[in-house]
Structures are given as C-alpha cells and as structure tokens.
Amino acid sequence: MLLLALDTATPAVTVALHDGDHVVAESHEVDARRHGELLLPSVDRVLREAGARPADLTEIVVGVGPGPYTGLRVGLVTATTLAAALTVPVRGVSTLDALAWATGLDEPFVVATDARRKEVFWARYADARTRDGEVRVDRPADIAEEVAGLPAAGAGAHLYPDAFPGLRTGLPEHVSAAALAELAVARAADGGEFVPARPVYLRRPDAKVPANYKVVTPK
Known part of the structure; x- marks a missing residue:
C-alpha cells in the first residue's frame, strides 16, 4: 500500500x-x-x-x-x-476532520478555519475522531455562545480569539x-465511510455572471 x-x-x-x-x-x-x-x-x-x-x-x-x-x-x-x-x-x-484528528484531543472541542469575508468554516467535535454535527460557515460573533468554553484549534480561531476564548496555541493552525x-x-x-472527491464550498463563489450587460453588435 x-x-x-x-x-x-x-x-x-x-x-x-x-x-x-x-x-x-x-x-x-x-x-x-x-x-x-x-x-x-x-x-x-x-x-x-x-x-x-x-x-x-x-x-x-x-x-x-x-x-x-x-x-x-x-x-x-x-x-x-x-x-x-x-x-x-x-x-x-x-x-476540518483531518485538522481535528491532528489535535489528538479526547474531549469536546471546536475547529475553525478562515472562510474570508470575516467568516469562519467550523465544526464541533466530541473527540479527535468524532464530528458532532455538520460543518458550517458563520460570522465568529454569531457563534460565540456556541463555542464558549470549548478548546479551539485552527487558523479561524487564531484570527478571532475574542469569539474563541478556548483557543489553544499548541494545537494545529492548518x-x-x-x-x-x-x-x-x-x-x-474501521470500515468507515469516505465522501466523494468533490469540493465543499458551503456558499456561492464570489465571481458572478454580469446581469443586464450591454450587447454590442456591429453596425
């Protein structure tokens, strides 16, 4: 192998x-x-x-x-x-599951990465191997109560320490x-399942097709 x-x-x-x-x-x-x-x-x-x-x-x-x-x-x-x-x-x-695995934690915690636009991609974990719920994208201030008191890993937590007071500097950032x-x-x-090798975005891309654009035709 x-x-x-x-x-x-x-x-x-x-x-x-x-x-x-x-x-x-x-x-x-x-x-x-x-x-x-x-x-x-x-x-x-x-x-x-x-x-x-x-x-x-x-x-x-x-x-x-x-x-x-x-x-x-x-x-x-x-x-x-x-x-x-x-x-x-x-x-x-x-x-996020791989980042959680790298923490080695055997207690509930949260992982957050930078989603840009002043948001984070994040998820809660029961331990390093077990995700608790779905991965989400939110503004840090909107989830502060949900993550309060939980150890936090990832660059998203480093960017917004006020929203992730449980940030542990010894845990992986990326x-x-x-x-x-x-x-x-x-x-x-363990016979666990994998997901398809397709991108998970959680939101639409920044680039958009222009609306009501002017059509130029030859005279």
Missing part, C-alpha cells in the same frame, strides 16, 4: 505518503497564493524522498474542504486527474496531509 494524501483547502499546500503503517514522506508549505505553483512539485518531492514513483501509488486521499474556491479546486483537480491517470481510487475527507493520511488509514481500517 502507498497512499498519497494532499490538501489545498487552507493556505497550506500539504502532501504526504503513507505506507499503511506510518507516514514515509511529507511536504508542508503555507502560501495562500501559490497552491497551483507548489502542489505538483510537492508531490514529486515526497515521491523522490520515499524512493517511489507515481505508478507505485495504490490510492489517493484528498481534502474536500470547505475552503476558498480557487485553492480548493487545485487539490481536487490534481487528485482526481492523478487517480484517473493511474487507475487508482480517490477518496475524499473533510479538511491541516497537514500527514494527519489526513493517518485519518484515512484509520477510517478505512
């Missing part, structure tokens, strides 16, 4: 290889503007570090978000294209592909 995990739903461009027992190589760079530029070189780097070739891959796991439109699409298109070219399965995992791979392996071993 050689599983390739990757995620571009947050500012992190993160890639890892897992052999079924442990992570054998990983790359992690934080740059919100260079997902497309950094991802494939990162894949190549972890393969070379592990002494592997693309043909050695047996499956691909990709973070499905939620996340901003452009960055999220880079990871998903790359994962599905590689899977099709190599004829291996591709499975989706919530980016998702890592190493955690994504570990969660996928554990989930598969």
